[in-house]
Amino acid sequence: MESVGHVSDSVPNRSASADLLLPSASGLRRRDRSDSSPSVLCPLIHQDPPPDVSILPRAASLPSMKLQSSFEEFTPGFCGDPDDETYRFQCSGPGLYQCRVSGLVFAMKGGGDVFYRVVPWNRTLLSPHGKKPAGPLFDISCLQQSVAQLHLPHCEVRSTGPCHFLSVAHLHDGGVEFIRPERITETHIIISISGFSAFGNVKDEDSPADPVRALVLLFYRPAADPESEHEINVLMLPKNVVLNNVLRFRRKLDENERFLETPPDCKLQPNQVYSLSVSPGGDSVLVQPKEAEFDAESYENYVSTFQVVYEETMKHIRLSLTDSSSCSVWDRRVCLSAAGVRRSCGPTRQNLSPKEQLMEIRINFKDGVSGPVLQSLLDNLLKEKVINDSEMEEVAAERTRGEKARLLVDTVRRKGDDASSKMIHFLCELDPFLSEHLGLM
CATH class of the missing domain: 2.60.220 (Chondroitinase Ac; Chain A, domain 3)
Known part of the structure; x- marks a missing residue:
């Protein structure tokens, strides 16, 4: 070729x-x-x-x-x-x-x-x-x-x-x-x-209509005021979609929507009709539509397959997806009381102080930050006098990237909110993708 x-x-x-x-x-x-x-x-x-x-x-x-x-x-x-x-x-x-x-x-x-x-x-x-x-x-x-x-x-x-x-x-x-x-x-x-x-x-096009590995993704839209309704949008997608693209698509539809991190994996059959049931149910909970087909070619438009609408605030809800023979293919208990803790791009930490945010992301930052981003962070923090020469040398002397990252977080957060805020600012500029998934943006 x-x-x-x-x-x-x-x-x-x-x-x-x-x-x-x-x-x-x-x-x-x-x-x-x-x-x-x-x-x-x-x-x-x-x-x-x-x-x-x-x-x-x-x-x-x-x-x-x-x-x-x-x-x-x-x-x-x-x-x-x-x-x-x-x-x-x-x-x-x-x-x-x-x-x-x-x-x-x-x-x-x-x-x-x-x-x-x-x-x-x-x-x-x-x-x-x-x-x-x-x-x-x-x-x-x-x-x-x-x-x-x-x-x-x-x-x-x-x-x-x-x-x-x-x-x-x-x-x-x-x-x-x-x-x-x-x-x-x-x-x-x-x-x-x-x-x-x-x-x-x-x-x-005439390939066997066998089940494929799939995802059931949940997006929660909180009530705007006490008189408004809550919504849970349910998506059925093939497993090899790029999740980050799905989250970006949903965020453009509604910035107030929250991604609910619930185990999504299941097996679904293309063009099979599925129904969604909710517990607790009753007259106060509406599921629409009653049935929907699984589109195994959904690689661009990530619109809702089902929508759950309810009025009263609930701490938990149970969702169950069943096929045409009433066999359950996906069943999850979803915690709604923590729904506001997660946005569609990552865990929201805006209600924490900067040094508390650094403490919260400490482990995930250590595992996710790249070597070049870490070095650029050190250079920026030294330039802005957040850390000094001896502290930079101490971080550089650590054996692994993870140990360097952990020491840097601990050094900066102990200096208080102003220093922590500057580190968060630099990280968001240097690596927006990681920052979003750490909940800093």
Whole structure:
């Protein structure tokens, strides 16, 4: 497969604009993985029907890339504006790396900056060939051309069959190509690539209607005043959606909505009709609609499947999703008394003092902050005289990134609210993504 020489005006070339993106970096943590192998490279989306389509043979593996039994997780940096969210992975060398946000796995043959984002599917490119989306469409670019393979997350249940109906669509301004996977693991489709544009999982339109791994997500809208009604919006989505995109979409619909962190995993059957029941119920609780189909292709519009409306304040509520044979497929007890503690982007800590906020995020900050962001934090805090030279040297002398981060938090929070506020301000500027998920924004 050849690299794409130029791209459509409808989607800007991420490689060309890389110097305009923020320099936020990634933090890595090793995790064992028994069924995983190298990752991918990508092209860009075209909005008009292509002149041709080709079915590509199974991509050949690069001889320099060996199967690996482990990968490193990273939290990507955030680039771009809220309406065009682009992630950045700064890789220092060869290896297998998984993004905590998207689930993508990159097999890198060397260092480089990888930029990627979710872009809309143009279904008119797929339907003439009997294909439909089976995952998000990712626009990926890397100036250094150092991505060897891509692992795209899927949501199929492999125990129901070998998944021969899955392939990867490669969209570019010359047409669309369907790549046969090198391998399909329990969670990912693996392909090798030699260019960049847009890649996404697709499946045959006549593929078996077997259950897929799915998510049931809850969003709570509190009553505006004592006379108003409370609402819980219930979404049924395929498991390989990018959750951060869902949260961003819902936040744009209603800034007052709160994401309820309840275990979301279940298995749902495409086009199956499901119903939602609520306890306690009665005349004061309304569920609408009574029944709804599960759309396994919901990768762009994250609108409510069900809505629960009630008047009186409740501490807890039980939600149960059942199929057409009245079998429960998802059942959860939801704590509503703590619903105001969580916004759709992270835990809200605005009611705490700055030094209390640092104490609350201490552990998650230690685990999530990247090395480059930590170093920039130190530089900014030293410049603003929040810490002195000896304190900076003391942090730098710690053996691991986690120990450095923990000592920095403890050093700053002991100096009081003014120092803590400055550290929070710098962290929000340097790593908005991490800051949102820590509840600082």
